Amino acid sequence: MNLLHGYRPIQPPGLQRELQQPGYSYREYAPSGKLAPFVACYWTLDFHSSHGHVPHRIIPDGCVDIIVNRRSVCSAKAAFITGLMTRYEVMNLSREESLFGVRLYTETADRILKCPVSAFLGHHVFLEEIWGAAGLSMAEALVTAKAVSDMITIMESQLKQLLSLADLSTGSLIQAGMKSMYFYKGNMTGALLAEKLGYSERHVRRVFAQELGVSPKEMLGIVRFQSMLQELHSGTNSSLTEAAVNYGYYDQSHFIKSFKRYYGLLPKQLASMERMQRTGVRID
Structure with a gap:
């Protein structure tokens, strides 16, 4: 495995x-x-x-x-x-x-x-x-x-x-599902995930609910948001906007909603902090 x-x-x-x-x-x-x-x-x-x-x-x-x-x-x-x-x-x-x-x-x-x-x-x-x-x-x-x-x-x-003491010889649907999410960096649909796993969407949702307590859609959202932040942190993208587009946040309202839910700030607030770090200029 x-x-x-x-x-x-x-x-x-x-x-x-x-x-x-x-x-x-x-x-x-x-x-x-x-x-x-x-x-x-x-x-x-x-x-x-x-x-x-x-x-x-x-x-x-x-x-x-x-x-x-x-x-x-x-x-x-x-x-x-x-x-x-x-x-x-x-x-x-x-x-x-x-x-x-x-x-x-x-x-x-x-x-x-x-x-x-x-x-x-x-x-x-x-x-x-x-x-x-x-x-x-x-x-x-x-x-x-x-x-x-x-x-x-x-x-x-x-x-x-x-x-x-654990049996590590075999994997599980959750492991296979998360592996696909990591590979696609969360930028995939629930239908594509189910297709990659070889099960129906309904079955995948049921297993995720039983084992993790959250839906595949929720985990995809978290992995995608985290992957975007990781890329921003690594300096691969020049701006938060560029990173957002690369991760499929083409709709600004959807991006802002996700950002507020997962981070608790508006994207522009983090962007201001990012500029402050680079320039040393404090923004109050």
């Missing part, structure tokens, strides 16, 4: 460098080679309340996250799993925060979490409920770890152990 792909989700702090400021830090770390097909990245978010109030924007990326609150006073409630997001969210940071996360690719997350991704849609599930005593023990180790490298080592050890 070939799990390798070029899809690399991006979050606002990676796209908007001006968000990084004293007292607020978001960082991403690459997984080891063996885990790269399953883990998009490890990440940390730290905030010191002495620096006031900071909004932390989170956008849909087609992934599932394991999150550890390292300031939690209770290890049993320190680590939890979040399901797929279909709209942006903003965390208004006003108190001390120290989070460690693992971003899992949706199509193989069930191999690690031992249950369908749909089980986590719309709410948090504590890691102890999924992995039992092993989940609680790992949460305790992550909360007390001294360095990010230690946290990654602890998490990678657990993930490798779980994957060693």
Whole structure:
């Protein structure tokens, strides 16, 4: 089963460098080679309340996250799993925060979490409920770890152990479907996806709903939007407008609607921030 792909989700702090400021830090770390097909990245978010109030924007990326609150006073409630997001969210940071996360690719997350991704849609599930005593023990180790490298080592050890027990010899319709979405960068119809998979659209919709909790159309929208942002971030396109056209957003109203839903900003607002980064001129 070939799990390798070029899809690399991006979050606002990676796209908007001006968000990084004293007292607020978001960082991403690459997984080891063996885990790269399953883990998009490890990440940390730290905030010191002495620096006031900071909004932390989170956008849909087609992934599932394991999150550890390292300031939690209770290890049993320190680590939890979040399901797929279909709209942006903003965390208004006003108190001390120290989070460690693992971003899992949706199509193989069930191999690690031992249950369908749909089980986590719309709410948090504590890691102890999924992995039992092993989940609680790992949460305790992550909360007390001294360095990010230690946290990654602890998490990678657990993930490798779980994957060693999983059956990776065969794929699934979800894996094949997401592979097609990544290949087309989300710029395809549900009908074409069903054709590539060799099933009816109705069957594909039913499987996506059961396994992921979202429709193929929703996932296509997220992958397409993320792929466009990745290309913008890489500097391949000279402007947001050019990137939008390349990804099939020919209708301006549709593009604006998608942007507001997934990012929570108007395209021109991000374009202004992008110019500010390049020129060093602040736009208020």
